[in-house]
Amino acid sequence: MAGVRMEKLNKVYPNxxxxxxxxxxxxxxxxxxxxxxxxxxxxxxxxRMVAGLESITQGELWMGERxxxxxxxxxxxxxxxxxxYALYPHMTVFDNMALGLKLRxxxxxxxxERVGQAARWLDVADLLERKPGQLSGGQxxxxxxxxxxxxxxxxxxLDEPLSNLDAKMRGxxxxxxxxxxxxxxxxxxxxxxxxxEAMTMADRIVVMREGEIMQADTPGNLYHKPANLFVAGFIxxxxxxxxxxxxxxxxxxxALVGAGFCWSLEGSSFSSQELEGFAGTDLVLGVRCSDVKIxxxxxxxxxxDFMEDMGGEILLHLSFVGGEFxxxxxxxxxxxxLEVAFDLDMSKIHLFHKQTGKALKQAMVSKF
Numbered sequence: 001m002a003g004v005r006m007e008k009l010n011k012v013y014p015n016x017x018x019x020x021x022x023x024x025x026x027x028x029x030x031x032x033x034x035x036x037x038x039x040x041x042x043x044x045x046x047x048r049m050v051a052g053l054e055s056i057t058q059g060e061l062w063m064g065e066r067x068x069x070x071x072x073x074x075x076x077x078x079x080x081x082x083x084x085y086a087l088y089p090h091m092t093v094f095d096n097m098a099l100g101l102k103l104r105x106x107x108x109x110x111x112x113e114r115v116g117q118a119a120r121w122l123d124v125a126d127l128l129e130r131k132p133g134q135l136s137g138g139q140x141x142x143x144x145x146x147x148x149x150x151x152x153x154x155x156x157x158l159d160e161p162l163s164n165l166d167a168k169m170r171g172x173x174x175x176x177x178x179x180x181x182x183x184x185x186x187x188x189x190x191x192x193x194x195x196x197e198a199m200t201m202a203d204r205i206v207v208m209r210e211g212e213i214m215q216a217d218t219p220g221n222l223y224h225k226p227a228n229l230f231v232a233g234f235i236x237x238x239x240x241x242x243x244x245x246x247x248x249x250x251x252x253x254x255a256l257v258g259a260g261f262c263w264s265l266e267g268s269s270f271s272s273q274e275l276e277g278f279a280g281t282d283l284v285l286g287v288r289c290s291d292v293k294i295x296x297x298x299x300x301x302x303x304x305d306f307m308e309d310m311g312g313e314i315l316l317h318l319s320f321v322g323g324e325f326x327x328x329x330x331x332x333x334x335x336x337x338l339e340v341a342f343d344l345d346m347s348k349i350h351l352f353h354k355q356t357g358k359a360l361k362q363a364m365v366s367k368f
Contacts, residue, residue: 003030003155004027004061004062005063006059006062009023009046022212023042030185030186032190033206034197035205035208036205036208042208046208051076079155080148087132089131091132092130092131094129101151118146121149123142124142141161149180157189205217207230214227214228229242229286238328245282246282247283259323260300260320260322266346268346269349283354284351285350287325287344289326292318293343294340301342303320309334312331318340318342
């Protein structure tokens, strides 16, 4: 049984809000895919469409060779874990975990075996006779995972399942969910606003904006090869530094020229042949904070506005005539003065077309 395939899914509400636009994605049968994006981008709406809790305005939804647009939620081969756990307060942990199986008339012996196995695996076996109100948030979330687990579905849907937990418990539950995925070997479609969850758990991440896919790729590619300005600014903490500039030919050498700076592209990943057709074009230069190099002597100077000492690293908030930016440095490089020199690691810069927002590598493909 394959995972799930979405073909040009659209969701338009009666008030005219277009929550999901031409969404096309396939989740492999053992793949862990995470949906991220700002609030209101449509990620939870999409998950509910897959679950059958929201109707599909247009498009096709497939599980394997079966189209399920009109299939009732209970008849879809999937299980959903909600942000608020959705446990019945009057039922014991055992009954909450067993409810779906009872409704499907699974034999009692099999129910006991499945619930017992899941409870032991999730370390809630000693809690089976308790009510949800007697459990911590982490315990309730493990029960909710167990309820999904005992159904043995082909697809797991998880809607911000860790957002109500504290930082320590989120870390523990991330590990539990990763273990669950490896043990079950099923498709997972997971919604979160937390980049740490997305980057550490996903095989692929789908970045959404206003109901559309901005980029779907591996965590590494999203970070190192963002397809556009939105993804570049959304993925990574602190976010990427951006500088408006123009590509100019200076004495036979291509350079990025902006307010208060002129950086030669010598040593960058962009060849002169690639960039030749973009001379005079307005661009946006993107630089990760770890690729800003603080020097005793450098080509440009900046003022230290303030510092964030994170223990293992220091974030320098800097400003110069070209704008404000952030540099990440080790503690031993902490500057003593309020004025510092800096350079950029030109081999790791990103360039975006200012008008379209596309990464220049992609703009080159479009152009030719």
